Amino acid sequence: METILFFIKRKKLLKDGTASIFVRVTFGKLSAEVATGKSVLPSQWVATKGRAKGNTLKTKQVNAFLDQLDYTLHDLTLQIQREGKQVSAKEILNRYKNLNVPKIGILALYAEHNQEQKELVGISVALGTYKRHETSMKLFQEFLMFKYKAKDIPVNEVDVDMLKKYQHYLMTVRHNNNNTTVKYLRNLGKVLNMAVVKYNHPR
Structure with missing residues (x-):
């Protein structure tokens, strides 16, 4: 079973003072990570929950996005297993990134x-x-x-x-x-x- 962890890098802040949120997927003994494209103020991040705290519209939107991403990554893992292919953290994230490829004609x-x-x-x-x-x-x-x-x-x-x-x-x-x-x-x-x-x- 895959393990999904959301985290921020507090030492590498963006220009607006927020920290990028990353997701790390672990399957077996190997891990892979990628930026989610979302960011949050370090003071609003709860590391133990892997979510932002507060009731502002922005934090609610961020948390909703992370909830959906968690579900999507789990679903992609099941998809790979149904296909009878080798599951790996890298393959799970590759499939996720392919979902977001610009639809060029x-x-x-x-x-x-x-x-x-x-x-x-x-x-x-x-x-x-x-x-x-x-x-x-x-x-x-x-x-x-x-x-x-x-x-x-x-x-x-x-x-x-x-x-x-x-x-x-x-x-x-x-x-x-x-x-x-x-x-x-x-x-x-x-x-x-x-x-x-x-x-x-x-x-």
Whole structure:
């Protein structure tokens, strides 16, 4: 069973005089910790309870957040166990951090990728490669509007089922042959892999 401890670092205060609240998760003999993004005045912190004291709106909000975080971390532990995977303090916190990853859109990321490609044309990227990625991005944009009436969609919502629908769209609506379709899927896959590395999105 995991142990969850909330604590502050009194010797490292923020500019407003408050101390950042951290959470330490221990599973087995190993621990891992991360900042919660919340802070409190050192005089308001009750170390034995791992909560702030007082009836102000701010302390109530902080304590409510910590209560929810405690529940979330416990739930993530159970989730890992249900999946039959090895539980560790680091894995529990990694999953928590993934919940808070900014939901960047796949087309926004693709546009960023293509801009970088454009700047490298004639240096390390062929003009044809850049143009193929531009076409790939436009085709996926058309697909999202056609199938979901969406201008963009978060990277972590692009799953296997959506890719199969995209493949079907390319071959039936756009009338691409199998080889061309595979190339477009590979181009999109490159950007999805970039998201995994850059934002640590679960796939």
